[in-house]
Structures are given as structure tokens and as C-alpha cells.
Amino acid sequence: MDIERIDRIIDRHQCQPSSLIQILLEIQSENHWLPKEALERISRKLDVPLSRIQHIATFYKAFSLVPKGRYEIHICMGTACHVRGAPRILDTVQDLIGIKPGETDLDLKFSLETVNCLGCCALGPVMEINGKTHGKLSPAETIDVLKSYE
Amino acid sequence: MKRLNSPEELEKFRQDIISKRAPDKPCITLCSGSACQATGSRDVAARIEEEIKKQGLSDKVDIRKTGCHGFCEQGPIIVIHPEGICYFRIKPGDVPGIISQTIKEKKVIEHLLYIDPVTKKKIVHESEIPFYKNQERLVFGSNGSIDPRSIDDYLAIGGYSALGKIFSGMTPEKVLEEVKKSNLRGRGGGGFPAGKKWEGSRSAPDDTKYVIVNADEGDPGAYMDRSLLEGNPHSVLEGLTIGAYAIGSHEGYIYVRQEYPLAVENITLAIKQAEAYGFLGENILGSGFDFNVIVHQGAGAFVSGESTALMTALEGRVGEPRPKYIRSNVKGLWNKPTVLNNVETWANVPLIIDKGADWFTQFGTEGSKGTKIFSLVGKITNTGLVEVPMGITLKDIIYKIGGGIPGGKKFKAVQTGGPSGGCIPEELLDLEVDFDQLTKAGSMMGSGGMIVMDEDTCMVDVARYFIHFLTDESCGKCLPCREGLRQMDKILTNITEGKGKEGDIELLEELSETIIAASLCALGQSAPNPFLSTLRYFRDEYEAHIKDKRCPALSCNELISYYIDPDKCRACMICLKKCPVDAIDGGKKKIHIIDQEKCTNCGTCLEVCPSRFSAVKKISGEPVPAAVPEEKRIIEKGTASPA
Amino acid sequence: MSEIRLQIDGKEVTASEGMTVLEAAQSAGIYIPTLCHHEKLEPFGGCRLCIVEVEVGSWKKLVVSCVYLAEENLKVRTRSEKIDRIRKILVEMLLAHAPESPQLQDLAVEYGADRDRFEKEASFCIHCGLCVRYCAEVKKKNAVGFVDRGIRKEIGFIPEIALKECNNCKECFPLCPTSYLQAAFVLTESLASGGPTGGQTFEKV
Numbered sequence: 001m002d003i004e005r006i007d008r009i010i011d012r013h014q015c016q017p018s019s020l021i022q023i024l025l026e027i028q029s030e031n032h033w034l035p036k037e038a039l040e041r042i043s044r045k046l047d048v049p050l051s052r053i054q055h056i057a058t059f060y061k062a063f064s065l066v067p068k069g070r071y072e073i074h075i076c077m078g079t080a081c082h083v084r085g086a087p088r089i090l091d092t093v094q095d096l097i098g099i100k101p102g103e104t105d106l107d108l109k110f111s112l113e114t115v116n117c118l119g120c121c122a123l124g125p126v127m128e129i130n131g132k133t134h135g136k137l138s139p140a141e142t143i144d145v146l147k148s149y150e
Numbered sequence: 151m152k153r154l155n156s157p158e159e160l161e162k163f164r165q166d167i168i169s170k171r172a173p174d175k176p177c178i179t180l181c182s183g184s185a186c187q188a189t190g191s192r193d194v195a196a197r198i199e200e201e202i203k204k205q206g207l208s209d210k211v212d213i214r215k216t217g218c219h220g221f222c223e224q225g226p227i228i229v230i231h232p233e234g235i236c237y238f239r240i241k242p243g244d245v246p247g248i249i250s251q252t253i254k255e256k257k258v259i260e261h262l263l264y265i266d267p268v269t270k271k272k273i274v275h276e277s278e279i280p281f282y283k284n285q286e287r288l289v290f291g292s293n294g295s296i297d298p299r300s301i302d303d304y305l306a307i308g309g310y311s312a313l314g315k316i317f318s319g320m321t322p323e324k325v326l327e328e329v330k331k332s333n334l335r336g337r338g339g340g341g342f343p344a345g346k347k348w349e350g351s352r353s354a355p356d357d358t359k360y361v362i363v364n365a366d367e368g369d370p371g372a373y374m375d376r377s378l379l380e381g382n383p384h385s386v387l388e389g390l391t392i393g394a395y396a397i398g399s400h401e402g403y404i405y406v407r408q409e410y411p412l413a414v415e416n417i418t419l420a421i422k423q424a425e426a427y428g429f430l431g432e433n434i435l436g437s438g439f440d441f442n443v444i445v446h447q448g449a450g451a452f453v454s455g456e457s458t459a460l461m462t463a464l465e466g467r468v469g470e471p472r473p474k475y476i477r478s479n480v481k482g483l484w485n486k487p488t489v490l491n492n493v494e495t496w497a498n499v500p501l502i503i504d505k506g507a508d509w510f511t512q513f514g515t516e517g518s519k520g521t522k523i524f525s526l527v528g529k530i531t532n533t534g535l536v537e538v539p540m541g542i543t544l545k546d547i548i549y550k551i552g553g554g555i556p557g558g559k560k561f562k563a564v565q566t567g568g569p570s571g572g573c574i575p576e577e578l579l580d581l582e583v584d585f586d587q588l589t590k591a592g593s594m595m596g597s598g599g600m601i602v603m604d605e606d607t608c609m610v611d612v613a614r615y616f617i618h619f620l621t622d623e624s625c626g627k628c629l630p631c632r633e634g635l636r637q638m639d640k641i642l643t644n645i646t647e648g649k650g651k652e653g654d655i656e657l658l659e660e661l662s663e664t665i666i667a668a669s670l671c672a673l674g675q676s677a678p679n680p681f682l683s684t685l686r687y688f689r690d691e692y693e694a695h696i697k698d699k700r701c702p703a704l705s706c707n708e709l710i711s712y713y714i715d716p717d718k719c720r721a722c723m724i725c726l727k728k729c730p731v732d733a734i735d736g737g738k739k740k741i742h743i744i745d746q747e748k749c750t751n752c753g754t755c756l757e758v759c760p761s762r763f764s765a766v767k768k769i770s771g772e773p774v775p776a777a778v779p780e781e782k783r784i785i786e787k788g789t790a791s792p793a
Numbered sequence: 794m795s796e797i798r799l800q801i802d803g804k805e806v807t808a809s810e811g812m813t814v815l816e817a818a819q820s821a822g823i824y825i826p827t828l829c830h831h832e833k834l835e836p837f838g839g840c841r842l843c844i845v846e847v848e849v850g851s852w853k854k855l856v857v858s859c860v861y862l863a864e865e866n867l868k869v870r871t872r873s874e875k876i877d878r879i880r881k882i883l884v885e886m887l888l889a890h891a892p893e894s895p896q897l898q899d900l901a902v903e904y905g906a907d908r909d910r911f912e913k914e915a916s917f918c919i920h921c922g923l924c925v926r927y928c929a930e931v932k933k934k935n936a937v938g939f940v941d942r943g944i945r946k947e948i949g950f951i952p953e954i955a956l957k958e959c960n961n962c963k964e965c966f967p968l969c970p971t972s973y974l975q976a977a978f979v980l981t982e983s984l985a986s987g988g989p990t991g992g993q994t995f996e997k998v
Contacts (some may be wrong), residue, residue, distance in 0.1 A: 020465035021449055025408060049929065050465070050951050055468050058941040059625075061450030062408055078370030079529035079601045080563065082615055088752070116452060116619060118409060119373035120185045120879025121221030121525055122533035131411070133188035140750075451942070466938075473838025473860045626920065626946035627839050630879075633886035636944045637911055664882045667855050667875070668841040 001031045006041050017046045024063060032072075033064040034146060061113065069104045069111035071149050074128040078117030081124035089125045091141040092115065096146055110149075153428040156436040157314035164305050171306060176211045176253055177231040179294060180240075183218030183377055184412055190241065191226035197242040201249045211253055214303070217293040217381015217699050220535040221281055224264070229276055229294060236276040237262035261676040267553060268600045281532050284550045286513065286521050289497050290374075290537040293381035298416045301423040304384040310429060313388050316395060317437040320503075325396040326352060329499065331507035333519040338364055338492025339570065339596045340672075341518075341585040347489055350479040351397040354487035359399035361390055362464070363482065363492040365413065366455035369568030370619065372599035374523040375493040377535055379406065380411040382497070383420035387443065389499030391430065394441045397489055405460050408447040418445050424457075452623035457482075457490045459625070461580050470625040471671035486656055492597065494523055501788045514540035518584035520683070528565075528602040533694070533757040539608070545579040548602060559604040562703075565685070567596030569623075570676035572683025573609065592683040595677075608705035609688040610695050614642035616680040620673065631674030634665040638681065647708040650696035655685065679729035700771020707751045710770045714755070716741045716778045718765035721785055725755035725766065746774055799867040814858035814869055815843055818839055825858055825871050826880065826900060827920040828887075828970060834930050835862070837922050843878055846870040855879075879905055887911040891917040891971035898905045918973040924965040934958050937965070939978075948977060952985035 009026045013019035022079070027038050034057055043050040055061045075090050094100060098112050104111040120126050123135025127142065134145050154160045178198060182191050195215055219227050230252055237248065237259065244262060251257045263272040264279050276294075296303035303782035306311070316325055328373050330345030351359055352561040363386060367375040379386060406414050421443050424430040432440045446464055453459050454469030459682055461483040463469030474481075482488025491527055498520060502510050511519045518540040522548065527533050531553030538547060544564060548554065550687050555561050565572040572593035574581065581587050585595050603612065621639045626632045638661050641654050669675045685692060694700045701709040714725075714734075719741045726734040733749045736742030744755070756766040801823050808817035809906070813836065813865050818825050829841035836859040843858045848868040855876070858869070870876070883902040887897050890968045891910040897919075901908060922939075925948060936954040940947045958977060965973055 018464065018465070020466040021469075022446060022462060025447055025449055049935035049938070050954070051929070051935040054949065054951065055939045059451060059468050059470075060448075060454075063449065063927070076370075077619075078366075079568075079599070079615070080371040080525075080533075082370075083528045083601060083603060083607060115409065115450075116368070116623065117370035117372070119367070119376040120188055120222075120373050121373055121527035122185050122225075123188055124527070126188075133184070135185075135188050139754075142219065418889065453942075470942075473857060475856060475861050569811040621944055626941075626943040627837075627922075629842075629883055629920070631839050632920065632944060632946070633889070634882075637886065640912070660878075660882060663875075664879045668844055668857075668879050668883065670838055670841070670857075775994060 001027070001038055002036055003037070003041060005030070006038050007045070009076050010042060015045055017048050020046060020048060020053070021060075024053075024057065028063050032068045033066060036065075061115070067104070069108045071109060071129050072111045072113065073146075074099075074115045075114050076116075076117065076118045076124070076126040076128070077114045078118070078121065078124075080121035082119075084124040086125040088139055089127060089137050089142050092142045092147065095128070096097075096143055098119065110146075115143055153426070154435060155428060155433075157318045158682070159411075160310060160314045162433060164311075167302050167306050174232055176739050177214055178211060178248075179214045179216050179229045179231065180255070181217075181219045181227040181378055182215040183222075183226055183254065183293075184410075185218065185222045185373075186225035186227065187412075189225050193242045194226050194228075194245060196239050196639055196729050197245040198249075201245050205249055205254070207249070207253065211249075214295075214297050214301075216296060217298045218377035218535060219294045220285075220287075220290060220377070220537075221279075222534040224339070226599065234275045234277060236264060236274070238264055240244060243569055249449055268395045279532070281536075281551055281553070284546065285537050286539045287537045288501060288513070288521050289385070289494065290378065290523050290535065292385070293377065298381050298383055299419055299773050300422070301384060301427060304382070308504070309384055309500075310388055312503035313391060313429060314435065316504060317435045322352070322396045322398060325392060325503065328503060328507050329393075329396065332502045332510045333507075334498055334502060334510070335518060335585060336492055337494035337498070337522065339369075339567070339594070339600070341595055344495055347479050347491070348393060350396050350477065351399075351487040351489045354480050356487050358401075358484075359397055360483045360486060360488040361394045361397065361402045362460065362488060363390055363402070363404040363493055363496055364457065364460060365410070365417075365489055365493050366460060367407060367493075367597060368412075368452035368455045368623075369597050370529050371565075371601045372525045372568060372597050374514075374525055374535055374598050376413055378493050378497055378523070379410070380416050383413075383417045384424065385497045385500055386417070386493055387420055387430070389445065389496035390501050391441055392432070392503055392741065393489060393496065395439055398674070399489070400440050402444070403462065403464055403483075404443060404537040405446045406445060406447055408449055414445065414447060421445065429688060450475060451625075452619075453671075453673050454626045456672070458675055460490065461488065466496040466624075470627050471673070473628075473670050480719055497727065515582065516586045517586050522583070523597055524598045524600045524602050526552050526602065528604040529559065529604040529607070540584040541582045543579065544574060544581050544583060547577070547600070548705075549585065552602065554600065555604050556730070557604075559606065561602070562605050563603045563609065563684075565593075565601040565612065565680070566599065566604065567594035567679070568599045569620050570594060570679055571596045571599075572679050573603070573612065573687060574683075575687040576608075591681050592686055593679070601649070606703055606705060608646070608701050608703040609684040609691050609705060610642065610701075611646055611703075613684045614639070614646055617642055617677065620677045624673065628668075628670035628674060630665045631670065631677065634661050634669075635674075635677055637661055638665075642681070642721065645692070645695045646701075646706045648695070648699040648706075652696070654696060655692055659685075692770065698771045702770070704768040704770050706770075710751060710768045711746060711774045712744055712749055712751060712755060713767055713769050714742050714744055714751070715765050715767060716743075716782070718763050720765070722760065722763070724734045724760065728754050728758050730754065736783075737783045741778060741785065743777050743783075746773055761777045798864050799863055799865070799869065801869040802871055810864040812863050812985070814845060814847070814856075814861045814863050814867070817863045818858065818869070818871065822996050826903075828896065829858060829923065830925070831923055831968070834923070834926045837854065837926065839920060839922055840881055840922050841885070844874055844876060844879060846876060855934050880904050881906050887919050888912050890919050891973070894971045895921075896970045916947070916973070918977075920946060920948075921970060921972055923968040923970075924948060924974050927965045927968060932958075932962060932964065934962075937974075948974070950978060950981040952981055955981055956985055 101114045127134045226240045228237045334344045335341045350499045459469045459473040565573045617667045621635045733745045796944040826842045845858045862960045884900045884906040888908040937950045940949045
């Protein structure tokens with residue numbers, strides 16, 4: 001990610017240290033991950049210790065320090081979904097793609113994460129891929145949905 | 151958009167808007183909350199717009215994409231005004247018919263109506279459907295009438311009249327008095343009296359004060375705040391502004407989870423609109439009062455919803471709770487007096503100011519006034535968001551509104567208060583829901599998640615689930631929470647896997663005592679609650695897991711086996727073909743047997759066995775019966791099938 | 794600065810305004826166990842060992858003395874059955890990580906902690922945070938920081954800063970109750986200076 005894009009995002013927040021998390025969110029959203037150069041740049045421009053940025057980038061689930069796949073799969077493991085069988089959906093996805101939560105497949109096609117509640121509890125179990133929500137899933141339907149992503 | 155410079159101008163503008171809206175003009179409202187969008191309401195919306203144009207009705211029919219209606223199980227939902235005809239589970243293909251028959255010819259389409267499962271009768275009007283009828287939708291009800299992206303819609307239903315009222319001669323002290331009189335208690339989980347919290351900030355000797363909306367709704371299974379923020383963002387803004395005026399704050403923050411992109415979008419837009427109209431910014435409605443609001447997003451951490459952690463995150467540091475004994479309303483954000491309240495709490499404020507504390511206190515119980523929005527989810531027929539007066543019984547919520555347990559299953563428990571709460575068993579279903587009653591029963595109100603569980607839910611697994619959730623979400627700063635929950639997670643997991651041993655329950659209780667007494671923040675202090683409450687009411691399940699290696703709910707994977715009853719099996723081969731690991735041996739007319747070595751307990755065979763045979767069952771705590779000898783496995787022609 | 798009179802374990806203690814209960818106790822020679830406390834650093838409130846019982850009026854509650862401010866007429870008890878029970882189990886949780894730590898072994902003797910109560914854990918960092926906080930607050934170099942959260946939490950050096958600053962400093966080393974810190978530093982030094990990944994950054998484990 002080039003320095004100009006990073007600078008633009010930082011300047012949009014008036015270089016405010018209190019906007020650190022918001023800046024990281026924007027970079028993550030645009031770039032799909034946080035390269036080290038971006039963190040160093042932010043540290044310098046905001047005059048914030050790199051160790052703090054390191055902590056924030058690893059503390060929050062929204063951030064990734066490694067490149068993610070084209071399709072980011074989020075499986076809801078909230079209570080309502082859990083009670084309706086979310087663990088089986090997770091197993092199905094893991095078996096089909098061959099990765100565990102937090103991992104990305106070798107083709108950089110799919111990344112898998114578990115989330116603790118997407119707020120669509122009436123549709124449990126729920127899986128979200130790149131912002132599109134798929135609800136009321138069964139293991140068989142989950143396989144169909146995944147196969148539909150090229 | 152013109153800036154409104156006085157309460158009088160506001161009223162005049164409101165009348166202007168209302169006069170331009172014909173109350174009899176047909177209007178199609180389509181629920182466009184996140185859940186309905188996930189079931190396809192966007193395609194339905196597109197189709198409606200297309201059909202209206204096609205059938206030449208563009209200026210004769212209004213379309214309104216509203217926020218969440220609450221009956222999420224039945225979405226997408228359409229309500230046709232002014233008649234109030236309610237259609238459910240709409241697909242794009244239903245739209246042409248709705249336009250030509252219901253809109254044009256005023257005819258009701260039977261198969262899109264709600265069917266009462268008890269009377270089996272079809273119900274036409276929203277107000278008669280038991281799900282809605284038994285609620286008291288003071289705060290949430292407006293969701294169905296407004297497009298959250300239209301400030302004019304909000305004005306048309308009376309929005310911002312409370313704001314106009316306070317700037318028509320109410321001093322900040324009077325506003326504070328009214329909120330105190332209403333006895334409004336925080337709706338985010340703590341249940342602390344809002345008026346008292348505000349007063350503490352008002353009297354703190356500091357010129358800089360802050361107000362914060364906590365929209366970091368993290369309890370899994372709860373999505374009330376999401377729907378309020380998405381569906382009626384102005385109600386929250388109005389409440390926040392009123393609160394800021396009451397305590398003397400000029401800067402407000404709305405901390406929203408980044409997992410709620412639509413809520414972030416809608417509240418950001420609402421702020422821009424409010425600023426344009428003069429409801430935010432400098433000299434609001436000509437009063438001389440300035441107030442600005444900034445939106446901050448969370449980044450995926452449950453613990454950052456704890457108030458001190460949230461404030462730390464707003465300061466740009468890691469959102470970990472702070473060890474402190476001075477209340478945040480005295481020393482909070484940047485060490486200044488800060489009032490932090492939940493979304494729903496703020497949304498109640500305009501109603502209290504507009505209609506008065508006396509009106510508000512007629513709802514609810516002695517200790518808990520007003521209503522509460524709950525997310526009724528899990529093993530329940532009518533999944534969705536319900537708003538009920540405090541004091542309603544759990545039984546009424548689950549049966550009258552919720553429609554009971556689906557699939558003919560038996561109710562087992564209802565979990566309230568999220569990971570900080572507890573489970574309430576059947577014998578306490580007559581409990582009147584309010585802050586104190588729930589706490590007495592070993593649970594708590596929490597933010598409003600209400601997860602219903604049935605006979606197939608293992609309560610030990612429920613405890614393990616919540617403890618595991620908290621080990622994932624713990625910030626890790628303090629020892630008792632970080633290490634204590636780690637140990638509890640290990641022990642509970644072992645118990646569900648049949649590795650529990652004598653003394654485990656006592657060790658879990660000892661750990662619970664330390665975690666509750668010594669943890670730094672409320673996450674840790676309340677973490678053992680799900681374990682303690684399930685132990686209180688379902689101790690027999692724990693003992694069965696530990697002593698008999700048996701799961702009474704037949705749920706824990708390591709403790710159950712799938713078995714095909716040879717007396718019931720008709721060798722239809724369906725389960726054999728569907729088994730993903732080819733663990734079933736058998737053939738046409740040859741009774742099927744599951745190879746326990748290969749079986750992964752996926753449950754597919756149980757799901758697909760035809761109900762007239764019901765040959766597959768789960769067993770636990772006993773060995774799988776020996777296989778029937780080969781000769782007995784052949785089903786003779788003409789053998790009578792079992793009764 | 795005004796004076797505050799409080800009672801700790803039955804003894805009359807005088808403290809100045811702004812002092813914490815721990816500071817008041819220490820000034821009067823009363824011992825309260827601590828792990829994450831350091832007089833040069835802001836209170837952390839992480840280890841919870843300094844937990845005491847305070848009585849304010851008719852209210853009794855358990856608080857951590859390193860954070861709780863001394864109040865007029867406060868009655869403090871530094872030991873009780875419950876407090877001892879809590880400290881015992883806290884020490885046992887720590888011993889699962891660092892059974893050889895001299896500080897922990899002393900505490901284990903005092904509170905009757907069983908070092909084998911819990912299964913041994915792989916990491917022997919006990920998250921007192923002394924290294925991170927000392928480097929941030931006293932040295933202002935921020936060479937070492939926290940990574941991740943909950944049970945996945947670790948400490949990690951920033952290789953570029955550590956290589957420049959740490960060899961001439963190492964003031965945090967003697968602060969570490971378990972010697973985990975030295976191990977982390979050595980590892981970072983070797984990774985950063987020559988290994989095949991040379992300068993590999995902090996990644997979520």
C-alpha cells in the first residue's frame with residue numbers, strides 16, 4: 001500500500017492520536033490487511049509508540065497483519081446460532097476449505113473467522129461472506145453456498 | 151434543507167411536512183433491517199419500485215423502506231397502509247400480485263397472511279397478530295413507520311418535539327428532575343438509575359463534560375441496539391442531545407460496533423441531517439446551546455463495550471478496562487465527567503420529556519419503570535425483537551408472544567443477560583421480568599438477550615460455551631479473569647467430553663469465588679454466572695456428565711452414540727447413502743448398522759430417517775447394544791412393519 | 794496536603810491525601826503482597842494480590858489496595874479467610890506458568906499454595922506488565938509491548954527499537970519475576986539480527 005494513500009487517511013482524521021483505531025479501520029477496510037509500513041508511518045505521523053499500535057492491531061479481531069483472501073468468511077458463533085447448530089456449520093466449512101479460523105487458504109481465495117454475534121439471530125446459523133449474509137444454514141446448504149463463490 | 155432557528159419554526163415546519171402527506175394515500179412499508187435484508191428484502195424492494203413504475207402508480211403510492219419491525223422469523227415483511235394489512239415471507243415474485251390486487255383492487259391475498267398456529271385462522275391486520283398485540287412498543291414501534299434515512303419521516307411522527315420542548319423554557323435542572331422522576335434505569339445491563347448518573351456529572355466541578363452512546367452491543371444473541379440504531383437513529387440523537395443539555399456537555403460520542411455497517415451508515419447520515427436542520431451544532435434551535443456528535447467504530451472486542459474500556463478506546467488506546475474506584479460520571483473520558491448510557495436508554499429520553507415522567511411511570515413495576523426491548527431467540531417459534539412492559543411474566547413472553555417451543559419440544563430454560571447472566575428454569579416461568587426479580591433468580595436483565603432452550607440443549611455445554619466465549623474476549627490484564635476462566639474452560643470442556651472427575655464441581659466453585667471477588671472489571675466479575683446458575687438449577691446434568699459419563703440432553707458429541715434400532719429399521723438405504731463417512735453397513739432389505747469406529751456423530755442419519763420409521767436414536771451413558779447377528783438382518787418379504 | 798487517618802489491621806495509620814491504601818500501609822511498615830506494583834510506575838491493578846477488605850461506614854468490600862485511595866476513617870484488613878483463599882488460588886494459577894520464580898515460591902509458602910494444582914502452561918510470562926510499563930513510563934522508549942489479548946496475550950519486543958536501545962539499558966530485566974523477559978529479548982535479538990526471516994514483524998500467534 002503506498003504511503004500517499006496511508007497519509008491521506010491519516011490526514012482525514014487530522015492526525016489525531018485519539019483517532020488511531022479509526023485510522024487503522026480505514027486502512028484495513030481499503031487494503032484488507034495492515035502492512036508493517038503502514039503501522040510505522042502511523043506511529044511517526046501521530047507520534048504514538050509503535051508498541052501501542054502493535055497491541056491494538058493484535059488485540060482487535062477486525063485487524064489482520066497478514067494478507068487475507070478474496071472472500072472473507074465470518075461464521076457467527078453467538079449463543080442463538082450456537083443453540084441452532086453453528087458448530088456443525090463451522091466443521092463443514094473447515095472440512096471443505098481445509099483451513100481453521102484465523103487462517104487463509106493457499107490460493108488466497110478464502111479466509112475464515114469466527115465472530116461472536118452478527119446480530120441476525122433470527123436467521124441462525126448465520127455465515128457472512130464479504131458483507132453478504134447467508135442464514136438458516138444446514139451443512140449441505142453451506143457447501144452449496146461456498147461452491148458458488150469462484 | 152433550511153436551518154430551524156427556534157422551537158416555533160420547528161413546529162411550523164413539522165406541520166408543513168404533515169400537511170403535505172395525505173393520510174389515506176396508500177403506502178407500502180417494507181422492512182429493510184439487516185435481518186430482512188439477509189432474507190432478500192433488497193430484491194423485494196427493487197421489484198416493488200419496478201412494479202409501481204410499470205403499473206403507472208408512481209405518484210399514487212408511497213414506498214417506505216423502514217427499519218426492523220421485530221418479527222424477524224417471518225421476514226421479509228410488508229405492511230400496506232392505511233389499512234394495516236400485513237404480509238409475510240415476501241419474495242420478489244409476490245410483488246406484482248400485491249400491487250395489482252391489494253393496492254389497486256383493495257383485495258387481500260390470503261396465502262401471504264399470518265396464520266395463527268393455535269386458531270389456524272388467517273390474520274389480516276398487524277395489530278391483531280398475537281406477536282405484536284401482546285407487546286407494548288413505546289420505543290420500538292416507530293421503526294415500522296419511518297424510513298431511517300429520512301429526517302422528515304421522523305418529524306412527521308412527532309420527532310424532535312422533546313427537543314423543542316426543552317428549548318421552550320425548560321432549564322437543564324428541570325430536564326434532570328424529569329428524568330430522575332421517571333426512574334429510568336440503564337438498559338445496557340447495569341440497570342443504574344440514569345437520573346442519578348446524570349446528576350453526578352451535572353454537579354461535578356468541571357467545565358468539560360462528555361456524553362456517550364454505548365452501541366457496542368456485544369452480548370451474543372442480542373441485537374436490539376442494532377435495530378434501534380438502524381431503524382430510528384434520530385430518536386437516539388434526540389435523547390443524547392437532551393442529556394447533553396441536562397448535564398452541560400457539548401461533545402458527544404457514539405461508539406458503534408464495526409460489525410454493524412448499516413447502523414454506522416444510518417447514524418452518520420442522521421447526524422449530518424440533524425446538523426443541517428439545526429438540531430446539532432451551534433446554537434441549537436436558537437437556544438445558545440452548542441452540541442456536536444462524533445461516531446467512533448469498535449474493532450471487534452466484546453470487552454471494549456465495558457464503559458471504562460470504551461472510554462480508553464475513544465482516547466485512542468487499547469480498549470482495556472481501567473482499574474478504578476472513582477465513577478466515570480465524575481472522572482471518565484479524558485478524566486472528565488462523562489455520562490455513558492446504552493442506545494435504548496437514550497431512545498427512552500425523548501418520550502419521557504415529551505409525554506412526562508408521570509406517563510412513563512405508569513408502565514412497569516415499582517423498581518423498574520417503562521418497557522424493555524428483548525431479543526427473543528433460540529428455540530422459539532416467533533424469533534424476533536419484542537418490547538414489553540417491565541413486570542410481564544416470562545411465561546407470557548415465551549408463549550403468548552413467542553409462540554412457544556417449535557417442533558413439539560419441551561421448554562427447558564431461558565438464558566438472560568448474555569455471558570454475565572444466567573439460566574432460568576421452567577419452575578420460575580411465572581417470574582415477573584424486571585431488574586431485581588431477574589437478579590434474585592440468579593440471572594440479570596443484561597442488555598436484553600433472551601435465549602430460549604429446549605430439552606435438546608445441554609446445560610453443561612451452555613456453561614462451557616459462555617466461559618469459552620469469555621476466555622476469547624477477556625482482555626487478559628488481570629490474573630483472576632485471564633487464568634481463572636482458562637482453568638474453568640478446561641474443566642468444563644473435559645466434563646463435556648466425558649473426562650470430568652470427582653472434585654471438578656468444587657474446584658469450579660472455588661475458581662468462581664476468586665474470579666467474582668478479585669476481577670478488575672464487570673466482565674470477569676460476572677463471568678462465572680452462567681456456570682453458577684446452571685449448577686443451581688441443573689446440578690443433576692453436571693453429575694450425570696461426571697459420574698455416569700452421560701449427557702441427559704443427548705447433545706455432547708463425545709458422550710453420545712448413534713444407534714439404529716433393528717426392530718424399527720426398514721432398510722430403506724436413505725441414511726446409508728447420506729452418511730458422509732460411509733459408516734453405515736447394510737443394503738436393500740438388510741437392516742442397517744452404524745460402524746461406531748467410523749461414525750463422527752454428525753447426526754445426518756437421524757435427520758434423514760423417515761419419520762414413519764424413526765429408527766435412529768441417540769444414546770448416552772450406556773454401551774451401544776451388540777449388533778444383531780447376520781441372519782437376523784434380512785427383512786423377509788411380507789414381514790409386518792412395526793406399529 | 795491534608796492528613797488522612799485510617800486503620801489498617803487494627804493499627805492507626807496516618808496518610809497524606811492522594812495516597813493509595815497500599816502506599817499508606819507501606820509507609821507504616823505493614824506488608825501487603827504485590828507483584829505488578831512498582832513505586833516508579835502508575836498502578837496497574839493486574840495481579841490482584843494486594844486485595845484487601847475495606848469498611849466504609851457499614852459497607853464492606855474487597856478492593857485492590859494499589860489503586861484504592863486512602864479515605865478518612867477507613868478500616869482495612871489485609872488478611873482474612875476469604876482474602877487468604879483468594880491469594881492462594883491466584884498464586885496457584887501463576888505457579889502453573891512459572892513454578893521456579895522465587896517470588897512466587899515465597900508466596901506459595903505463605904499461603905499454602907500447591908504448585909501442582911493446575912496443569913503446567915507453556916508460557917512462563919505472568920503478565921505483571923512491569924517490563925512494558927517501565928520502558929514506556931520511565932525510559933520512554935517503548936521497546937517492548939503487549940500483543941493480543943486474553944489467554945493469547947504475550948509480550949513482544951519491537952526488533953528495530955530493541956536492537957538500538959536495549960543492549961545499553963536492560964533496566965527491566967531485574968524487574969521480571971520469572972526471567973521470561975530475558976528469554977524474549979534474546980529470541981528477538983537473534984531473529985532480528987541474522988535469521989532467515991531477518992526483521993520479521995510481530996504476528997498474531
